[in-house]
Amino acid sequence: MIQKTEPCPLCGKDETSYERTLADKREQENYMKAFMAGRESIELLSKRENQIFNYFFREGIRDFKKIARLLSIKPYTVETFYDRAMNKILTLEFEI
Secondary structure (H helix, E strand, O other), X not given: OOOOOOOOOOOOOOOOHHXXXXXXXXXXXXXXXXXXXXXXXXXXXXXXXXXXXHHHHHOOOXXXXXXXXXXXOXXXXXXXXXXXXXXXXXXXXXXO
């Protein structure tokens, strides 16, 4: 078997799928931070989508029901706006 990565200096094990998953997640978070920094200037998202993103990413509220209570709308509506915004984001091409 050919090693594709350097072994861990502490335990001697190769990079695991868990570590790769964590690295992928960090990369996605970096993309999201970059998008969050410039999203309002590109006018891609609607006012409501921006409000939901502010609660979800800036305020750290991950519960759609709580966001719905704060905005006086239904949780399903929050989920719909969030999904629409994520679909718009995924169609963008940008670099960090």
